[in-house]
Amino acid sequence: MEELTPRRRESDRTRGRFRKGMYILPSLFTTANIAAGFYAILQTVHGSWAEPWHMDFAAKAIGFAVLFDGLDGRIARMTHTDSDFGRELDSLADVIAFGVAPALLAWMWGFHLLPLTMAAELHQKITELGSVACFAFLMAGASRLARFNIAKNPQPSNPGRPGKRYFVGMPIPAGAGVIAAMVHFSSGMPVSSWWTAMSWLMMVVVIGYLMVSTWRFYSFKDIDFRSRRPFRLIVLFGVVGASIWFFSRPALFVIAIVYMASGVLWRLQWIFRRKTPPAPPAYREASQTP
DSSP states (O other), X not given: OOOOOHHHHHHHHHHHHHHHHHTHHHHHHHHHHHHHHHHHHHHHHTOOSSOTHHHHHHHHHHHHHHHHHHHHHHHHHHHTOOOHHHHHHHHHHHHIIIIIHHHHHHHIIIIITOOTTSOHHHHHXXXXXXXXXXXXXXXXXXXXXXXXXXXXXXXXXXXXXXXXXXXXXXXXXXXXXXXXXXXXXXXXXXOOSHHHHHHHHHHHHHHHHHHHSOOEEEOOTTOOTTSSOTHHHHHHHHHHHHHHHHSHHHHHHHHHHHHHHHHHHHHHHHHHHHHSOOOOHHHHXXXXXO
């Protein structure tokens, strides 16, 4: 048996410490996710008609939380440092950053700061309904996370090949991103009319439903930057990044709405395909005859 030299032992110890240190890296991004969610909550409670930029800052913080959430999982998979602790910490971080923070932002921006010029009873009813809708969003997001954590091989209602290319139900970061994108699009200026508030209420309810649904949403997990020809991805991400940098309000708004609508369109496509009767055998044979 070969005896290890002192230099070899020191090299192994250094490699072991480096390996243990790599486990901290994904948790750092998860911690940044929690910090962004907490900052969004602080900014939301300071929002007002006189200082709407607080809510805009809250929306931006939720957007950064979405970025951190995407990075911690990908880094953990790339470095093979995923762990049970990291997964549990990530779920708790998601409840804060993508559950509590956007629910509070949606309530403050869309209902609590409604002008008092409208009838007092109408104002109270809309605020109460908005509270229920935002709580439903929070519960839907928490339920979505719980289902994701225990699911082994989830199947969507619109069937397809099982795999990592899609989520079953809209992920909670995307739901929070839709709320943040709409607030950011308005520069944080709160809703000012009762009919806009009711439209916002319906939007919050729809987002919550999409999260607990079993509809298909693209996961982006099949993107491989180690492929032999990643230049198309580089160009695509460069264009998207430049659009967000120079035109963040419309760009993020369009990205959020398009992603939310993609699951609905996939679902409608499956419904229409299922309702379309197959062609009769005689017709198929005739159509295949030269």
